[in-house]
Amino acid sequence: MIRSIQKLNLQHVLKRSYAVSSTIKPVTKLTHLDTEVPQTTRDLIEDYNKYTVSTYVRPEFMMARGKGCYLYDTSDRKYLDFTAGIAVTALGHSDPHVAQVLFDQANTLLHTSNLYHNQKAGALAKQLVETTRSHGGAWASKLFLANSGTEANEGALKFARKWGKQFSEDKVEIVCFTNAFHGRSMGALSATYNPKYQKPFAPLVPGFITAPFNDTQKALEAITEKTCGVIVEPIQGEGGVHPAKQEFLEALRKRCDETNTLLIFDEIQCGMARSGKLWGHQHFSKACVPDILTMAKPLANGVPIGALLTSEKVGELMKPGDHGTTFGGNPLASAVALSVVERITTPEFIQAVNEKGDHLKSLLKQVQESYPDTIKEVRGQGLMIGVEFHKDPSPIVKMARERGLLLVTAGCNTVRVIPPLIISNEEALEGVNKFAGAVEQFSTTTS
Secondary structure (H helix, E strand, C coil): CHHHHHHHHHHHHHHHHCCCCCCCCCCCCCCCCHHHCCHHHHHHHHHHHCCCCCCCCCCCCCEEEEEECEEEECCCCEEEECCHHHHCCCCCECCHHHHHHHHHHHCCCCCCCCCCCCHHHHHHHHHHHHHHHHCCCCCCCEEEEECCHHHHHHHHHHHHHHHHHCCCCCCCEEEEEECCCCCCCHHHHHCCECHHHHHHHCCCCCCEEEECCCCHHHHHHHCCCCEEEEEECCEECCCCCEECCHHHHHHHHHHHHHCCCEEEEECCCCCCCCCCCCCHHHHCCCCCCCCEEEECHHHHCCCCCEEEEECHHHHHHCCCCCCCCCCCCCHHHHHHHHHHHHHHCCHHHHHHHHHHHHHHHHHHHHHHHHCCCCEEEEEEECCEEEEEECCCCHHHHHHHHCCCEECEEECCCEEEECCCCCCCHHHHHHHHHHHHHHHHHHHHHCC
16 A cells, blocks of 8 residues: 555656756856855865875865755855766765664674674675566576675676686686776776776786677677676766667677676666666666676665676685675675665666656757757666767866756766756756756857
C-alpha cells in the first residue's frame, strides 16, 4: 500500500514538473563575477596554496555548503550544480537521509579493517549482486569493495592479469581504447590513452595495447591469445560522452570468449542509474555483458567508495592474499552505499531519470537550434549528456559560472551536463537559461 502511494506521488510530481514552461530565456546578467570575490577569501586561498600540491586549476572562490542541486560559496552566492561533483552526488548535496545514515553509523562503528567481517560490507555485496540480477544481470556473482574508481579499475586489471596466467605466462596484455579515462594511478593511467596525462609519468606499465574506440576491426586485431583483459566504457564520459556501438560491444564479447579474455566494463561514470539504466551496458543487447564491472562515483553520494562486480568464474579465481585494502568496505562508506543504492535503483527512480534526461536534452537542443554555428551536437542517455561545440568550449565554463551555473568540460570539444539525478524540470530550465546566456556570449566574443 505504501509503495503504491509512493508511486502515485512520484507520478504526480512528474506530471506537475512537466507542466513547467519550456521557453528558453537566455540569462545575460552576470551575477557571480569572479572579480567580486572578497579579498579575505583570496587571502585564505593564497595561504592554503602554500601547503597544497598544485595539481588542480580552480577559480578563486570557495564553496561553503550545498543543498539539493545547489552549492553556495563563502559569500553565500548560489550556484546551480550541473556537475554533481563530476557525476557523484546523485541524490544532491546535504541529503538528509544520507546525513542521518552517516551520523548513525559514525556513532556505531567506523572502521575495523578487513581483518574482520562487518555487517554493512557483506550486506552491500549481497545488495549489489541481487539488484544487478533483478535488472537482468544474471552474470553478477561476487563483489570486491575499494575506495575509489581508479582503485576499482586497478583491481580489475590485477584480476585480469591473474586470469591470463592460468593459460600462459605471456597472456598478460590489456586492450584499451582511445578517448578512454580509467584513472590516474599507474595501471589505470596506462589504460587511459591521453598524452597529456601519460607523458609526464612514462614509462608506464607495459603490456597495454590501445585500439580506436568503436572500430570493431581494429579491436578484433588487437585482441589475441596474449590478451588477458579488455577494458572499455560502454558510454565514455571524460572522452566526450560517446556511447559504444552495439556491434562493437558484441564483437568484443565474442572475441573475448574466443580467446579466454576477460571483458571489463568501466561504469564508474555511466553506471548506477546515471544513463537511465541501472548499468550503462544495458542500453545494448543482452549479449553485451562483462566479466568484471567497475563502479564508484554515485555509489555513496560523495563518501569515497569503489567496487568491482565480477562473474562467478572471476570471483572464484581470486584467493586470500591476492588483493586487499585497508579502508575498502569500511562500515561507514558501506552503510551509506546501502542506503543510496536502495533509493536510486528502483524502477520509479530510473524512469524519472530517463524522463528528466529527455526533457533536459530537449531544452539543450533548443539552444543548439538557436546557435547551430556554435553547437555541433547534443547527445547522451539519461542525465549523462554531452554538448559538443565546433571549437574548444572551455571559456563557457567561466561564462556559465558567472551566471551561477556550474559546468565541466570533456574531450572532443564537449561540455558535460551531469546534474544530480534528483534535478527538477524547473531547475533544468533555470540551468539551460543560464547555459544559453553563456553560449550567446561565447558565440559573440570568440572567433
